[in-house]
Amino acid sequence: MKKLLLVLSTFVLVFVLAACGNDKDAKKITVGAKNFTEQFILAKMTTIMLEENGFDVKEKSNLASLALRSALENKQVDLTWDYTGTGLVTYLKEDPISDGEEALKKLNELDEKNGITWSNITEADNTYALVMRADQAKELGITTLTDFAAYMNEHPGELLMASHAEFANRKDGIPGVEKEYGFKFADNSIVEMDSGLTYAALKDKQVDVSVAFATDARIKEFDFVILEDDKEFFPSYQAAVAMTMKTKEKYPEIEEILAPLQELLNSESLRELNYQVDIEEKSEDAIAREFLIEHGLIEK
Template sequence: MKALIIAGLSLVLATGCSSGDVVKIGHQPTSEQTILAHMLQQVIQGNSDLKAELVGGLGATPVVLKAMQNNDIQISAVRYVGTDLTSSLGLEEFSKDPQEAFELVKNGVAEKFDELWFPSYGFDNTYVFTVRQELADKHNLKTISDLAPIAKDLSLGTDSSWLERPNDGYQAFKQDYSISFGKTTPMDIGLVYKAVDSGEVDIVLAYSTDSRLKEYGLATLEDDKHFFPPYGASPVVRKDTLKQYPQLEEVINKLTGKIDTKTMTALNYKADIEKKDPAEIAREFLLEQGLIQK
């Protein structure tokens, strides 16, 4: 019995020491979040003595937030400015200036959750109006404002929620841009890419880093009036974890500004279309950037 107790205590102590050197990175099940979670894991393990474990499949943002609060995970692989402003902070109105919105969410999650919102990876995953390249070339479409002369002749495909949202939905869009489309067709966001490519609709509201933009060779239009909220993508870390492992901040910041929208779209394409392993996609990118060693 004495031997068993000693063995049990030894096991507990050993487990405690081991878990103290491990940080857990949570992510949602999208290719984008999975790739970035692997990047964080590899850059942490390649530049510190810490081990990093991935906790995937967390579902919607509230699940990630709860896991962070419960300390089930210490790092959110990716959080988006606009999403947190409305979800975790519950704001209905806020500045659409990217820097002001960033400061607002950074200060808000620090005060409310004692978490550090890191600088952006370098890209936004926001809404973008998207057309076939031939239509963009024909009418010289570069920005949303360029749509004004032809919008009445265009059919728009978009998820139904955007048509109904009060602050950044269709009604507010029509006021800000003075643009109304000839026809609007509600559809699942996953179907809009094929719909515009096939000519079922002329223009769709898509996501800026979706791999299907590259797959179908679609053209995206600049939001020149900054109508859509900024959705800059950043990792978020519990502050008590950073106090325990201060080296983490410098290591994670190695990814700051390294991934622009075009790059993230290409990385998503490798996972979604070419079916490459997200861990290998992350490794190849980090090696190219000199952020880890072979």
């Protein structure tokens, strides 16, 4: 009996030690995402690809830009997709750089002190834009931001602008547009709301102009027009991976794992993915998996 108990005790000890060892050896990582559709999709695709390569992935989604950046700096998030323009202008208080590779180089130089590295830059440029309903823009003769500024100066307070709080206060948001194009929104003419509500507000004629992301499928679906940024104010916002240096050192294979996805992402492909979620009401997880399977990045 004693011999049997000894054997059982030894078996349990070996099992516990093995379990602890497996837990210690598990490739754990937290993937972050901001609070809009494109970010949810990018996070889902990243999670799926990392899980396919043996990672234990936790998602931390629905964060505002600055909250996500803080989480990355404080290592509450290990990896996220972010945008070159946001990194330079908003986080690092630098002037924008239109060339993607140059922007990536500058980001890595400046973010080294913050323990953050940038990689896997894509051709997807999710820059900001101001949009109007096509019929109203045509009626008012507005096709460019210069036209818009002239109209605002001639008709102060007439047009209402939908914006999320972040864009309303960013250097590369409303304050910068006003300064670059020489106009000023009248008091109470900026209606702040959640970023997901601005398109509906414009569609339903609650406002006359809205901030938009250039890759958003609702621009076409709702018959909006992008007002041409004829002074090229808005910086490039190419999607790229931002991760902690600690994560890169621990898992150098991540860049290679995500490289095939990087090659497939451009403004058109992201616009289509956004369309499937926002217009066709598919789940982010479903369309992420479909996309990866369709392009041979994962198996069914």
